Amino acid sequence: MNTENVMKWLQLFTDKVVENKVYLSDLDSAIGDGDHGANMARGTTEMMAALLAKNPETPADIFKLAAMTLISKVGGASGPLYGSAFLGMAKVAKNSDDIVVILEGGMAEIEKRGKSSVGEKTMLDIWGPVIDALKAGDLSIEKIETIAEATKNIKATKGRASYLGDRSIGHLDPGAVSSAYLFETMIEAGVVS
Amino acid sequence: MKKVINQPEDVLNDMLDGLSFAYADIVERVPETDVVVKVDKEDGKVGLVSGGGSGHEPSHAGFVGRGMLSAAVCGEVFTSPTPDQVLEGIKAADSGKGVFLVIKNYSGDVMNFEMAKDLAEMEDIPVEMVIVDDDIAVEDSTYTAGRRGVAGTILVHKILGHAAEKGQSLEEIKALADALVPNIKTLGVALTGATTPAVGHPGFVLEEDEIEFGVGIHGEPGYRKEKLQPSKELAKEIVGRLKKEFKWEKGEHFGIMVNGLGATPLMEQFIFTNDVKEILESEGLVIDFKKVGDIMTAIDMAGLSLTMIRLNKEYEEALKASVNTIAW
Numbered sequence: 001m002n003t004e005n006v007m008k009w010l011q012l013f014t015d016k017v018v019e020n021k022v023y024l025s026d027l028d029s030a031i032g033d034g035d036h037g038a039n040m041a042r043g044t045t046e047m048m049a050a051l052l053a054k055n056p057e058t059p060a061d062i063f064k065l066a067a068m069t070l071i072s073k074v075g076g077a078s079g080p081l082y083g084s085a086f087l088g089m090a091k092v093a094k095n096s097d098d099i100v101v102i103l104e105g106g107m108a109e110i111e112k113r114g115k116s117s118v119g120e121k122t123m124l125d126i127w128g129p130v131i132d133a134l135k136a137g138d139l140s141i142e143k144i145e146t147i148a149e150a151t152k153n154i155k156a157t158k159g160r161a162s163y164l165g166d167r168s169i170g171h172l173d174p175g176a177v178s179s180a181y182l183f184e185t186m187i188e189a190g191v192v193s
Numbered sequence: 194m195k196k197v198i199n200q201p202e203d204v205l206n207d208m209l210d211g212l213s214f215a216y217a218d219i220v221e222r223v224p225e226t227d228v229v230v231k232v233d234k235e236d237g238k239v240g241l242v243s244g245g246g247s248g249h250e251p252s253h254a255g256f257v258g259r260g261m262l263s264a265a266v267c268g269e270v271f272t273s274p275t276p277d278q279v280l281e282g283i284k285a286a287d288s289g290k291g292v293f294l295v296i297k298n299y300s301g302d303v304m305n306f307e308m309a310k311d312l313a314e315m316e317d318i319p320v321e322m323v324i325v326d327d328d329i330a331v332e333d334s335t336y337t338a339g340r341r342g343v344a345g346t347i348l349v350h351k352i353l354g355h356a357a358e359k360g361q362s363l364e365e366i367k368a369l370a371d372a373l374v375p376n377i378k379t380l381g382v383a384l385t386g387a388t389t390p391a392v393g394h395p396g397f398v399l400e401e402d403e404i405e406f407g408v409g410i411h412g413e414p415g416y417r418k419e420k421l422q423p424s425k426e427l428a429k430e431i432v433g434r435l436k437k438e439f440k441w442e443k444g445e446h447f448g449i450m451v452n453g454l455g456a457t458p459l460m461e462q463f464i465f466t467n468d469v470k471e472i473l474e475s476e477g478l479v480i481d482f483k484k485v486g487d488i489m490t491a492i493d494m495a496g497l498s499l500t501m502i503r504l505n506k507e508y509e510e511a512l513k514a515s516v517n518t519i520a521w
Contacts, residue, residue: 029396033271033411035246038391042202042269071308075246075272077301080308113304159300162338163331163413 001097001191006059009189010051010066014044016181027174031161035076036174043074043082059097063090077114077159078175081123084109099192100134107131114158121156121168123175130183139192141184148172148180194393196493201390205247205269212254216519219258223285227278229254230264230285233517239357239366240264240286243295243350244279245302246271248389248492249410255520256347261354262518263292270389270492271411273301279309283318291319291363293370295349297342298326321363323370325349327379327500329438330407330416343410344452344489345377345500348512351521355511373508378438380431381498383408383415385456387491406430410454410491424461428468431499432476439503441478448482448512449473450500455490457497462486465497482512488520 017024018041025037047069056062063086071083088109092102107127111117118128129147133139149172156168159175186192198204205227213222213229220229243253244266253265263286268274274282283292292313296306303324310320327345352373356366383405386395396412399405404422407415441447451466453459466485473480481504489498502508 025392029392029412033409033413034389034392034396035270035272039269039272072275072277075268075275075301075305077273077299077304079273079275080301080304114300158338160338160411160413163341163409165332167414 001059001099001102003057003059003062005190006062007051009186009191010044010062011048012185012189013182014048016185017041017044017178020181024174024178027172027177031156031164031168031171032174033160036078036178039074039076039078040178043070043079046073058093060090060093063087063093078178080113081110081175084113099186100131103127103131103134116158119154120158121151121154121161121173121176122158123173123179125151125154125173126176126179126183134192139183139187141187144180144183144187148176151176194388194390196388196390198390201393204390205267208247208250209254209267212519219517219519220254223264223281226281227267227274228264228282228285229257229267230282231258231262233259234288235259236288237290238288238360239290239363240283240288240292241295241350241354241357242266242279242282242286242292243346244268244274244282245297245299246273246411248387249489251487251520252347252489253350256350256518258516258518260358260514260516260518261350261521263357270391273299273305276305276308276312279306280312283309283313283320284316287318291321293353293357293363293366294320294322295346295353295370296322296324297346298324298339299341300338302342319363321367323349323367323374325374325377327374327377328409329378329380329434330409341409341413343379343381343500344450344498345379345502347488348377348448348450348500348502349373351516352508352511354516355514358514376503376508377500378435379498379500380406380434381408381410381452381454381496382406382427382431383454383494383496384421385493385495387412387455387494389492404496408494408496410489412491412494424465425468428465428472428499432469432472435499435501436476439501441476441503443477444479446479446481446504446509447473448502448504448509449480450484450488450502451486452489452498452500453487454494454496454498455487456493456495459486462497469499481509
């Protein structure tokens with residue numbers, strides 16, 4: 001992990017979110033309020049503009065600037081959740097370049113901010129299994145897609161989809177899908193091999 | 194999608210500029226923000242701030258002014274405002290006695306407002322808050338994020354606004370708010386979905402002869418779809434569910450608010466109000482406060498909601514006090 005490939009990672013992530021803006025909002029319309037795509041596309045675009053304007057020197061600085069932009073530009077539940085995740089990553093990245101430890105720092109902040117844990121049909125159902133796969137040394141794009149697909153079978157107990165109870169089963173979680181993009185592009189950018 | 198807009202991404206900015214131009218004697222927009230603040234600032238009183246996603250007009254900016262909100266923070270359509278914006282709202286509302294936040298119970302709103310509360314406290318502004326969860330459509334259980342906050346939130350603005358106006362302290366307002374919220378309950382029915390400008394098609398579709406009970410103000414699915422039926426039948430279902438929640442006795446005093454969701458004409462709202470009145474009279478309730486109109490909309494959704502509040506003298510007096518806002 002270095003400054004160059006982390007910048008490339010967030011650029012690829014932004015591209016993928018913008019490309020799939022309508023799809024993410026459609027997923028959100030099914031079990032939420034239909035704004036996930038628009039919010040994430042706006043937030044990541046602003047994040048990338050800030051990163052290119054300020055050119056942070058270390059991965060920790062990149063994560064921190066990403067966090068601040070996402071918190072102030074996304075809105076909804078995704079803003080504070082992704083913002084807190086990157087803030088957690090920034091804190092750990094100051095003293096470590098181990099991506100597993102950094103992602104664990106990010107995940108801890110998501111859990112704290114969302115008062116949530118794995119198994120509630122949220123973005124954490126990507127973060128947890130992805131970190132586990134990284135530790136086991138078998139993370140791949142296919143594996144991430146399988147993990148994302150598995151959120152279909154979970155009953156939501158947190159977030160807006162929780163109001164649907166059993167009827168949330170059978171739908172992909174939009175936050176889990178955008179987090180899947182984050183980890184797919186992490187591989188594509190060479191941050192992990 | 195047929196809407197009088199320019200670019201979907203400019204909707205919020207264009208709307209706030211128009212609103213603050215039209216009602217410049219009551220509100221102004223804080224420069225460089227999406228915060229609407231009342232013009233006649235009064236020092237030495239607790240500031241009252243609410244807000245949330247846009248698309249619920251006249252909520253919340255329409256209730257900014259003397260006797261109600263000090264400021265409203267306006268997010269993108271159906272999207273919670275961000276912590277930095279909420280902080281701007283808190284600062285605009287603060288006159289030295291602290292600021293009270295009224296939050297509708299949605300994960301995004303709660304997280305963003307809580308982050309803003311932390312930021313404000315770092316700047317030595319005392320902040321207290323209440324989360325409104327008046328929508329009884331959703332089962333209240335440990336397996337959901339709780340119940341949603343909907344139209345009843347405006348009655349909270351009105352009653353807390355009166356308390357702040359009278360000079361009550363932040364602690365007194367917090368105690369009042371905590372006692373008040375359980376006495377307010379709402380249930381709605383939708384005839385159509387809502388179309389957000391950024392998406393361009395309705396979030397859900399109901400057939401020509403179909404209605405849905407319990408739909409949320411962002412188009413969240415409700416609890417039951419049925420064939421279209423007369424207003425009387427809708428009133429029976431909605432009042433029946435509210436009765437189960439309130440467990441009221443004959444002779445109790447209540448207030449009612451019939452709220453249009455955006456595309457339902459006042460004609461229909463009054464017809465429904467009349468049906469509600471007949472049922473409540475047969476229940477033996479005393480209705481001391483009534484309000485009808487578009488209070489908390491869902492953009493262009495057709496449908497309405499009924500909010501009921503179990504009254505005491507204090508709430509009644511607060512609801513009837515005069516205010517100077519755009520929409521009360």
